[in-house]
Amino acid sequence: MKNTLKFLSSFILATLITACACSSCAPAPELEDMMSKQEVDFFRLVESMCGETFVGESVYPEDPGHDFAGKKLVATIDYCDHRQIRIPFTVGDDASRTWILTVTRQGLLFKHDHRLKDGSPDPVTNYGGYSASYKDEAVTATKHFFHADDFTAELIPDAKTNVWMVEVDPENKELTYYLERHGKPRYKAVLQLKE
Template sequence: MNKFPLLTLVTCLASPLAAFAQTEHAPLVSIDTHDNFFNQIKNLCHKAFEGKIAIDNAKGDSFANKKLIMHVRKCNDRQLQIPFHVGEDASRTWIITKTGSGLSLKHDHRHKDGSHDKSTMYGGHTLDAGWDQVQSFPADQYSKELFVELGIPQSAGNTWQMFIYPEKFSYRMIRQGREFRVDFDLTKPIEAPAAPWGY
């Protein structure tokens, strides 16, 4: 019997605050491009920025006409927690973690009462050095299995990308036939929003 899926599920569903603490003694990433990318975002800690949809080829408009805010809310040498607010929806938090073999990106999705959504802690891990300004996170095995369970197997092909430049931060998701990107203006910090749901 393979015990790893259960271990992965338990780990991913653990409290993000506990996960934040558990990374304290993890090995540091030694690849310069990973460290430089991580540190550029960390330098924005406690700041919030407004964004705009740059590309969204989906038919739905769940993000249309809503204020989009990223808040680099909590940072240490191992992990960054970045809530992504969509209008009044404070359900999303991006979590970037140094794993010892690269960088991990997870999406913590919560309900308003703080409980985890069924679709939570999906994401991916870097497979190469990337660049100081750009890192890619192809979907990991946990995410692929979760997407199949949720009835959206096409999402197993997801790759998430983050771009960090002096004037702009971008979050992008791509797969065959699907692209979404939101750009945040780093030149105009705004008032930080309230804590995201569950935090």
């Protein structure tokens, strides 16, 4: 009797563990179930360019004292899966920055990952926000606006009004990164696809 109870207990426990495990084995939702068509199209466009490198320079501000002035800018679409794209962004010799596009249930998320020389996170990192229209301009399959999220506003109070724009122009083989703060231009870089 004791052995039978032991066996039944083990069987019930194994069944419960299997049932719990299987509930987390449900197929991952499709991108279309998580984001708008424009967000999906934009994500897939960038994903289709995985492995490509864009090279360019800052075009705004035209201040020679700006940190990025006169430096070669390189963005490589380096890592792509069906939920995240990582784009290391090098400024001159500084390879501490990576742009990250992530599929979420709240929409497409754009973040800036900054690292110290030892690879550990910079104290100011992971800022960015979600895709949404801006100044009556809708997001499209090639152009998205990302509004500073609550985390960014807490991390960098001055950046709470930041809106980043990322545009990929396949026809002209161009990538544009643009930032506004308080509704005014703050930074712009234009990079060309490296042949």
